[in-house]
Amino acid sequence: MKSLLQNLARWLVPVCFIAFSFSEEPYQLKLAMSWGSDFPVFxxxxxxxAERVAKMSNGRLTIDVIGSEEHGRPLDVFDMVRNGEYDLGHSASYYWKGKVPNTLFFTTMPFGMLPLEQYAWLEHGGGQALMDEVYQPLGLLSLPGGNSGSQMGGWFQKRIKNTESLNGLKMRVPGFAGEVLSELGVVPTNIPATDLYEAMSRNVIQAAEFVGPSTDFNLKLHLAAQFYYTGWHEPGAELQFLINDEVYQSLPADLQAILKAAMRASAYDTYVHSVDVSAQAWADMRRQFPTIRVKDFPDEVMSELRRVNERKLVEFADDNDQARRIIESQLGYQAMMRNWTLLSDYSYLESIGR
Amino acid sequence: MKSLLQNLARWLVPVCFIAFSFSEEPYQLKLAMSWGSDFPVFxxxxxxxAERVAKMSNGRLTIDVIGSEEHGRPLDVFDMVRNGEYDLGHSASYYWKGKVPNTLFFTTMPFGMLPLEQYAWLEHGGGQALMDEVYQPLGLLSLPGGNSGSQMGGWFQKRIKNTESLNGLKMRVPGFAGEVLSELGVVPTNIPATDLYEAMSRNVIQAAEFVGPSTDFNLKLHLAAQFYYTGWHEPGAELQFLINDEVYQSLPADLQAILKAAMRASAYDTYVHSVDVSAQAWADMRRQFPTIRVKDFPDEVMSELRRVNERKLVEFADDNDQARRIIESQLGYQAMMRNWTLLSDYSYLESIGR
Structure with a gap:
């Protein structure tokens, strides 16, 4: 009996493939990036x-990845996914703070968590639930999209000896870090990455922060400034995958699972990729330009930056209850996790002589 | 015309599901673990x-995860997957060094890479290709299976002031670390985890290394010894997923992709989970037992350990060409990557005052 059914089944398979191809046409989704199609790593x-999804779904779900050179609106990805123009996005949560203030907290925070610490907060410390609370009312899902790794503090033409050295300094430094630095007398400006070398050479600015060796080397910033300061403001920017929730709900459960697992694996892969590219670029830079001088900001500057940062966190927390809960969750988890980071990885590096 | 076909197709769907259920019966694989079904994190x-695979494949591929309490052979997982008794395994590569010496190098090495550094080596520094070179002739695939995070150096009843303090010390410390320590006068023994507290209390041993706070707290080691030393010998043990290659080749391409993506995502998730559990356990331990004293081994001890370790690496490299290539690849990548780790995460922790 089973054998008869099996024969019948085998005969039916080609017919069924045709049937399926009409009953479930492949899902074709469009993803808009906040960067160009050739932007490294990100x-x-x-x-x-998208490659993983196509393979795992056997072509039932395909994703067309569109770079900013094509859609022309890198900082509108949030709106384009929200209004359904695109189904998916790849961007960074803190870009949307002008539209929805509490999106600020889900990329990276000055004096905040390292990438691994932040992944642990998202997954086990209530971080993802808070991110959902911010994004779900907007009809969006936001999931980790890969980490840049710890970012450098920037290139400076003169050595920073104390807070006085920062006074009046024109520096390319956007966002929250720029706001904090401005309270120490820095004049923050935003200049497109590709113009930075010329702006520094012509003394339009005297300092510039971008990402780290992986990007800075191509921008030739090391040819315009000698001092390379270590970071304090972006200990690891987590990118985001954005999903239009209505689109997500329209997918069958197996394709939902495939999409989420592919995003998870690719996010972590991107973090690993970031550190590899940074390490390679830094090795090249050091070999070719041994005169680059690496510096930490002096303690006096760091305490001032921290003081301003803490005051700003209090302002955010006072602004609305959701912000307060997010900040308290982050600070509480970070304090606990940091003790372990120091006892494990940090102590290891210190006790083996680095 | 299309509408007619669609109607026909819809009518055919229930028939086709029955047809498929006979033509492609679900793949049911068995996975043997080197730990019990309730062993935390691992x-x-x-x-x-397995959960991800079941969801993503819509039940076409299911994996039965079998703990050591059921199969009873935790240290035979390698053989059981190789001979096809099990299709998959979850274990650690260095357990198999007695069978295939060069499997030693793919878990963690004393004075070696931190987990993230090692992921980058595997993916971008040629590490996975070398692991394939070791495992493929055995008919096996070995893929990252999740990381324990940096391990502690162990519990000691007396403070270690110099190499003399180690002389004659009976210590639970298995494997390669035990071999290195034995050259400094330690008498290494292996005692089951659950007997460690009693062995230390009754002075059968005076020191014990296991994993870290996540496991040690349950074993009550802090009640039998006061000094908790930071690690040097296992900066991050990467577990492994083992796949019988013949079984892997028998799967359709989409299920192969699903299996690999699920393993990748779950490996990283496990690393994140490890650090969360370690941090929570360490916070509990410190709160409940504030008299625990954390120590780094003194420089004299560390240089001796490093000297012995380096001599052993030379012995391995002299033994066979494959070992030499693996060791050279690891040391070369680590030297490059460590410079970036120190410039990024380490400098960040140091300059913000930790």
Whole structure:
């Protein structure tokens, strides 16, 4: 009996493939990135994700990854996914703080968590639930999209000896870090990455922060400034995958699972990729330009930056209850996790002589 | 015309599901773990992987995860997957050094890479290709299975002031670390985890290394020894997923992709889970037992350990060409990557005052 059914089944298979191809046409989704299609590391995260999805779904779900050079609106990805123009996005949560203030907290915070600490907060410390609370009312899902790794504090033409050295300094430094630095007398400006070398050479600015060796080397910033300061403001920027929730709900459960697993694996892969590219670029830079001088900001500057940062966190927390709960969750988890980071990885590096 | 076909297709769908259920019966694989089904963190890695696979494949691929309490052969997982008794395994590569010496190098090495550094080596520094070179001739695939995070150096009843303090010390410390320590006069023994507290209380041993706060707290080691030393010998043990290659080749391409992506995502998730559990356990331990004294081994001891370790690496490299290539690849990548780790995460922790 089973054998008869099996024969019948085998005969039916070609017919069924045709039937399925009409009953479930493949899902074709569009993803908009906040970067160009060739932007190193970042753009590879959604591309790798899309490849995995196509393979795992056997072509039932395909994702077209569109770079900013095509859609032309890198800082509108949030709106384009929200209004359904695109189904998915790859961007960074803190870009949307002008639209929805509490999106600020889900990328990276000055004096905040390292990438691994932040992944642990998202997954086990209530972070993802808080991110959902911010994004769900907007009809969006936001999931980790890959980490840049710890960012450098920037290139300076003169050595920073104390807070006085910062006074009146024109510096390319956007966002929250710029706001904090401005309270120490820095004049923050935003200049497109590709113009930075010229702006520094012509003394339009005297300092510039971008990302780290992986990007800075191509921008030739080391040719315009000698001092390379270690970071304090972006200990690890987590990118985001954005999903239009209505689109997500329209997918069958197996394709939902495939999409989420592909995003998860690709996010972590991107973090690993970031540190590899940074390490390679830093090795090249040091070999070719041994006169680059690496510096930490002096303690006096760091305490001032921290003081301003803490005051700003209090202002955010006073502004609304959700912000307060997010900040308290982050600070509480970070304090606990940091003790372990120091006892494990940090002590290891210190006791083996680095 | 299309509408007619669609109607026909819809009518055919229930028939086709029956047809498919006979033509492609679900793949049911068995996975053997080197730990019990309830062993914290480690056992959750393959369980999470199996759940993801079931969802993503819509039940076409299911994996039965079997703990050591059931199969009774935790240290035979390698053989059981190789001979096809089990399709998959979850274990650690260095357990198999007695069978295939060069499997030693793919878990963690004393004075070696931190977990993230090692992931980068595997993916971008040629590490996975070398692991394939070791495992493929055995008919096996070995893939990252999740990381324990940096391990502690162990519990000591007396403070270690110099190499003399180690002389004659009976210590629970298995494997390579035990071999290195024995050259400094330590008498290494292996005692089951659950007997460690009693062995220390009755002075059968005076020191014990196991994993870290996540496991040590339950074993009550802090009640038998006061000094908790930071680690040098296992900066991050990467577990492994083992796949019988013949079984892997028998799967359709989409299920192969699903299996690999689920393993990748679950491996990273397990690393994140490890640090969360370690941090929570360490916070509890410190709160409840504030008299625990954390120590780094003195420089004299560390240089001796490093000297012995380096001599052993030379012995391995002299033994066979494959070992030499693996060691050279690891040391070369680590030297490059460590410079970036120190410039980024380490400098960040140091300059913000930790």
């Amino acid at each position: 753009s590879e995260s959604p591309k790798r994700m | 056992s959750e890695s393959p369980k999470r992987m």
